[in-house]
Each structure stands twice: as C-alpha cells, then as structure tokens.
Amino acid sequence: MSEPGTFFHLHEEDPVEAYENFKLGMWIFLATEVLLFGGLFAAYFIFKFIWPTVFEDGSSHLNKFMGGLNTLVLIFSSFSMAMAVDAAQRGQQKKLVRNLAITLFFALCFIVVKGFEWGPKLSHGITPGSDVFFSVYYMTTGLHLLHVLVGMSFIGLLLARALKGRYHEENFGGVEIGGLYWHLVDIIWIFLFPLLYLI
Amino acid sequence: MDKILFNGLSELGTHVDRVHVFIIAIMAFCFIACNAVLIYFMLRYRRKGPDDVTASIKGNHLLEAVWTIIPTIVVLIVFVYGVRVWGDMRKPPENAMTINVTGVQWAWRFEYPDGRIEAEDLYVPAGQPIRLNMVSNDVLHSFFIPELRVKEDVVPSQYTHLWFQADYEGVYNIFCTEYCGDNHSYMLGKVHALGPEAWDRWVRRVPDPDAVQLSPAERGAKLYSKWGCLGCHSTDGSPNIGPTFKNLMGRSESFADGSTVVVDENYIMESIKQPNAKIVAGFKPDQMPAFEGQLSQQDITDLIDYIKTLNE
C-alpha cells in the first residue's frame, strides 16, 4: 500500500500533551458516571420519601456485616491503588506490580462477598421485582458491580502492561487514569452502603 | 378565529382565552418587530459591489442591556398573568359536585356521588361547578374538554383532579390527549351539560321522550363502543386482547382448563358479569373487567342481541 493510509495516527502526538488530554477526558467521563448513578440516587430518595416503611423493612433484610466487609475491602483496594499510582510515578516497578495485584485481589474479594449476599436472597425469592426497595437495591448494587468488573479489566490490563515494564517515571498516565476510575467506583460504594444498609 | 377563542361557554374559559390573546399579541408584536427589522436590513443593505464600505460596529452595551431587561420584564408579566388564572383553574369552588372518573383503554367511566355509573357520556347540570377526581386503570390517559379549556392527565398511581363549569346547555367533546395505544384517537366522549329540567329527568332516570327509539341490537352496538368492549373484542374475526365477537353465538369454545361449552345467552351473560369464571383457551385471565353491577340486565340483553347480529 503506497497510498497514504488514514487509519493510523496522522501526526505525532506530544506525550505530555496527550497525557493532559487523557486526564481531562477522564475527569469528564467521571462526571458522566456520577450523573448515571445520580439518577438512581434520585430515585432512591424519592421512593424512600414515598414509602418509608417499605425501605425500613427492606433495609432490615440486608446483611450489614457483609456490606460493611465489602466497604472495608474497597477502601483497602483504593489504598493499594493509590500506592500503585505512587509507585508508577516513582518508577518503582516491583511495587507497582505488587500493588496492582493486591487491588485486583481485593476487587475479586468484593465480588465473592457480593455473591454470598445475592445468592441466598435470590434463592429465598427476594428478587429485583419484589418491591421498590429491592428494585433500587439490585439496580444500584448491580450497576456498581458492573463498574467493579470494568474496573477489574482495566486494572488487569495495567497489570499486564506493568509486567512488561511499560510504566516508568516518564510514562505513568495510564496508571493514574486507572486509579481515578477505581477511586470513583469506591466512592460510589461509600455512598451506597450507608444509604441502603444503614439508614 | 371568532369560534376558536372566546366561545363564551364558560367563565374560566374566557379568562384563559384572555391570556391566550394577550400572549398572541406579544408574540405578534415581537415577531413583526424582529422580522420587519431583519427584512428591512436585508433589503436596505443589499451588496452593491465588492467595494461596499461596511461599519465595523462590534457591539453596544446599552443596547445589550436594554434588550435583556425588556424581554425579562415582558416574560415576568406573562408568567404572573398565567399563574394567576391558572391558580383559579386549580381551585374548585366549594360547592362543586365531585364525580369520579376512571380511564381505561379505551373508554371513560364516570361514577356519580350516588353510585350511578356512566360511560363515555358525562352528564352534568349546566351552571354548576364540577370537580373530577380521576385515576387510570392501566396506562396514562388525559382528560381534555377543548371547548372549556381544561385538561389533566389521568394516571395509574395517583388521583388527579380538575374542575370546570359549563355555563350553558350543550354538548362538548372529551378527548383523550395522552397517547394510550391503538385506540387512543377513539377514546372520545361527550359532556352533556343539561338544563334544570333535563338534569332532573336524568337524575330520576326518566327516558327523554323526544329521543329516537333504537332497536335492542342498535342499543347493543352503542353499548359495545360505549363500554369499551371494542378495545379488546373485534367484530371482524381477528383475535385481540379478548376473543372476537364474530360468530360468537353458537360457537364451541374451549377453556384453559380443557373443558368446552357451546356459547349461549347464559354463557355470554356470565362472561360479562364474571369474566374470570371461565377463561377461554389462549387468553389471559384478569384482563377483562367484571361488569357485574355496572351494566343493567337490559344492557346485557341488548349486547347479546348485538352479538347475535355478528353471526354470518
């Protein structure tokens, strides 16, 4: 092919510039995520206002211990993610890999605990269609779970690249952006937990 | 436009129409003012040649302020006027008579304080404020009397209300204005505003001596559309939500539980009063409302006569 192809990048990008762009892009993307969940939170408050007793009753069926455990798990994972970003910025290869792996492990724990939470409920016939509370419960936690899964693939990718030694002092943008996303997933849970389980 | 606005049928409607005209005047003024200037500029400053000299005006703060403040004032006036008249529309007078309205796909049902039920036709005394307390059985509908300028949605999860007063005797349209499915455009009705005598007759259920006498099957045909049977039962042989009425009489019908019956008058009467007693195979229970207590025996007989005419 001697014709000028247009598939590939047409011009060289300045890496610093590209990194700045990506970071802004990620922040904007996080704003859209907040609004996505914002709709569900709005629904939560509206229904709680209309049906306070349904919500009290439904909330009492939730396992506070498992919810709390998962909150801790996510907080730890956020911490290890922050360590990973720090390691990437300093170019500490081993520490980076270790912390990414730990984050991934915590995320997996979260999913396992979630499974133990959902499983018995579903088998006892408490389904998304039971009442408004459980509609809200399954939709919010389900959508959050989806985000955990997406986050895990993201971190998995970072891990694979870190193992190949792709990140160093001059190139750590990917890790930082992955970190931003993961913190958001964490923060959303930190709002969900008290709303659904505690009050 | 004389008939379209200011039909003089109700006081409230007249108030609303004044707001309409007020806004139309503002719209017309703004439209003409803006576009007269636009067209004038377009013609006045047509390009004469490549060397035309043009002004290099970049803006004017004073003008900017003026055309921010004036429209703000104008819309505030419109807003206040609109809210005030609308406030009256939301407050039924103390002496209003309350009628319960149910919207179903695709008919209106009216329940009077004394328990009397009507469908499609809403009879009210002229000159008396009426408050409608409305709810839907299924999807969203909207109750609209264009001549009287009132409208409110009819919702399954909550009661909504509106009020109106027809000052004079007459017959006015009811439209359903919230899209509700296939027969949305046939979810029509009439408001009959009756004079004192006619109202009195209606309350005592004395038939109007001047009314044309219909045959039982003709009355049945009216009932068929009035009570919304047409929403679920076709007359052309095609199944809908319910089985078709074509060739119903004498047909051998099989049921969900495997039994069969040859359709006769008694079976039809039972199906109308308690639809869930026998569920026709291929159809769902709990779809059809039970008409027990709503249709008189006379009505049912008329309906059966009508159904008989649908046999080939």
Added chain:
Amino acid sequence: MSTQSDTHYLEAKGFYNWFFSVDHKRIGLMYLAAILFFFVLAGMAAMLVRLELLAPGEQFIDRHGYNVAFTLHGAMMVFLFIVPGIPATLGNFCLPLMIGAKDVAFPRLNLLSFWIYVLGAAIVVMSLIGPPGEAWLDTGWTLYTPYSVESSSGVIPVTLGVFILGFSSILTGLNFAVTIHKMRAPGMTWHRLPLFVWALYSASLIQILATPVVGITLLLLIMERSFGIGFFTASLGGDPILFENFFWFYSHPVVYIMILPAMGVVAEILPVFAKKPIFGYRAIAYSSLAIALVSFFVWGHHLFVSGMSNWSRWVFSLLTFAVAIPTAIKVFNWISTLYKGSIQLDSPMLYACAFIFLFTIAGLTGLPLATLATDVHLHDTYFVVAHFHYTMQGGTVIGLLAGLHFWFPKIFGKMYNEKRARVGFWMLFVGFNATFMPQFILGYMGMPRRYFDYLDQFADLHFMSSIGGFVNGLAYLFILGNLIHGIIKGTAAEKNPHGSLSLEWTVPSPPPLTNFDEIPEVHDWTYGYGNEQHA
C-alpha cells in the same frame, strides 16, 4: 516522503481507508451520510403520517400502523438524525480546522463514537426489519411508562439501541470539550474562538451531563420489561411520572443540543455575508453557556398537566421563561449584525436569514406553552407539534442546510449550482410553512396529537397541512439532489469563495490530510470584517 499537503483528505480510496479512518473530516462525512440516510427514512414515515391525515377516517394505514409511523418518525428524527446532527457532521469537520488543530483530542475515540453510533442505529433498524406488525415500536418517541412496559411491540431493542447511541453522544461531547480546552492553536484565546465553537462547546456540556441520565432511565425501562423491577410500575410501588421526569431531564436539554450548534452556524454565516463583525460577540458566546446551564432546570414544562404538584408547576414555568432571555439576546445580536452591512443573499445567507425568521416563530410559540394557564389547553395538541417542528425543522434542519451550503466548497472542493440551491430554498420555505402554520390553528381548536382519526371540524386544516407536507418533502428531494449533483459534477471551488476570515478557509479546498502543515498562530479574532475608513 511527500509533504502531507500534496494529498487532500478525500484522496485515499477504499473501504478500509474510509471506515477505519481516524481523520475527523472523514468521520464527519461518514456521519453526514448516515444521518441523512435516517433523515430520509424518518421523512418517509412523516409522509405516511401526512397521507393518513389527508382526510378523516382510515385512508392508507390502520390505527396501529399509524402509531408505528409517527413513533418511528419521531424516534428516528430525534435519536438518529438530529441529536448527532450538526455536531457530529459539521462540528467534526470544522472544529479542529477552526481552532487550528490537526485533529480532535482523541481521534480514535472519535472513530469509536462513530462505530457505536452505527451499532446503535443498526439495532434500532433491526428491530424495524424484524418481524413486522406487532413488533414495531408504537409507544411514541417519548416511551412513556406504563404503556412502554405493557406494549407488545419491540420496546427493548429500540431502547437498547438508543441507550447505545447515548454512549456515542457522550463520547463525542467529551472529545469536543477536551479538544476545545486543550487543542487550540497558539493565540486562539477563548474570546477569539469562532462562535460555532462556543456553540459546540455548550452543546457538548449538555451532551456530557444530560445523556447519562437518559441512559440510566432507558436501562431501567429495559430492566422493568425483562425482570419486572418496579421503578415505574404503580402496582410495585413505582411511579410512572418518575419516568417522565427522568426522560425530560435529558430530553429537554437535548433540544438545546439540537439548536445551539445551528445557532452557531448562523453566527458564522451572518458576518461573512454581511461583511461585518458579529454584533455582541461576548453576549452571543456567553448566552450559549447560559442556555446550556438553565436548560437543565426547565424539564418540568413538559409535565404541566401530568399530575405534578402545583408548586413545581409554577417554578418550572418561571424557569422556562428564564431560558427565553438568553435566546432573545442572540436573536437581537444576529439581526444587529446586518445593520450597515453589505449583504450578499447567497443560499447560505438565505438559509441563515430564514433561520432567524422561522426561529422567532418557533421560540415565541414556546411562550404560550411555558405559561401555565395556556399550556393546559395547548398541551398535547397540534400546537405543540407545530412548535417543535418550527424549532427542530425551521431551526436545526435549516441551520444544518445553511452550514452544508456554506462549507460545501470546503468539504468537497466543488461548488453546487447556486441557482437551483435558491429554488430549493424557496420550495422548502413555502412547503414548510404551509405544513406547520395550519397546525398552530389546529392546536388552538383543540386537535390532539397522535390521533389517527379526527373529527370533521379539523379536516380542512389537516388537508392543507398534508399538501404542504408533500411540497416540503419534494423540496428536500430537490435540495439534496442539487448537493449530490454538486459533489459529482460541480465545478472546482476556490480556497475561500465566501471571503471568510476563519481558519478553515486558510487551507486548500478540500483540506489536506493533516489540516495544517504548520500549526497557525492566531493574532486576532475571526470577525474583523468591517472596512470603514476612520482616518
């Protein structure tokens, strides 16, 4: 290696070079082809609607078919045509050129948005060519619950398709916002930006912030249908009105996604053809932002008779009026731009002036809808139908056509036939007004919308509207035909045929593959047209 400017962007041929190109100009063109395809499809559905409404009673299609026809018409026009509309086509093409960049911030993401659009559109279309009859969507474009939960039609595939289209819209918005923030050429300060860029920026903010909400709403609708969750179902404690609120929280701001870019196009064209600086640059720029901001708080004006509480009704009425002010400011500034100009009424300028004319009608008829007492009567009548066709067709579509004619020489390097373009314009202008003017009167008379059949008293005006509708349709045929003829047979265009000062006209037509060999340096704003002699 040859320098890039030897080859213009249209040169490379072949499937691969088009469908996997990350070049913003090609992506813009592909979007253009796609949205025009759906415009024609949706327009055909409109022709069916108008045929059926020629006279009372059943004419050509039955009641169910009619409901399907207006639903497909509205849904395709909105989601597949007008929302991607100007930003994805002209915006994609012009934005980097106008700010002096080689591409958008994320070229690959741009391509991805396009493919997500194609995927979403394909799912919508599949549900159309699937099993016919019952499966075709019949809920109206607004998808109100509970009807959309109960309807036996293909709500899920269409909803899923629209949900996916939402991602495309978000990504485009995100891409543009970052591009405008980060990719401006040296010297291109915010206050030197072309107004089209300001408009795109405001529209992207809405795309970014409103689309996720409709995403979650549609997701909930899908869940409601497939798993029986109870957000909108009354029997489970849900609330059908909540759906309306969620839906309009997106779908009101979305009307400004449609109109702001069109306003931007007009603000580009007026100064060029009047040879005058734009009047009130900052007022126009900031009013775009103001509109974008306020538009988030007015959605309730679609629910004035839906059972909302009384106090929210009047709050929303007040806020709706607030949105009219920045719009009014724009109109006045555009008109003032023409004062003491040297006005050349070529087809782009004709469209731009028609935009002002039609949009004043469109916007002013928003006033009785925003007023509580009058909206009670007008809600869900043909008055609303007329209002939104004036805004969307008289506004956005006319704006799109203005921009297409304006940038045509730049995009294709060819010229269309100007005389025929003017004939097409006048056909459209007459046909359009003949279609929708009568509908305002129908609305005052109380003719409800989404009615397959109607009382005899409405017959005359409906007949007029139908005839106008056909003229309107033929006008589009003529206009598009002329443009396509221009692409194939047109004479070669100059670099800058209209004498514009903005950056996209400083590069050859059609532009080279990488736009600028060297990123230009900007020393002045784009509107320095006036040639008054001071000394």
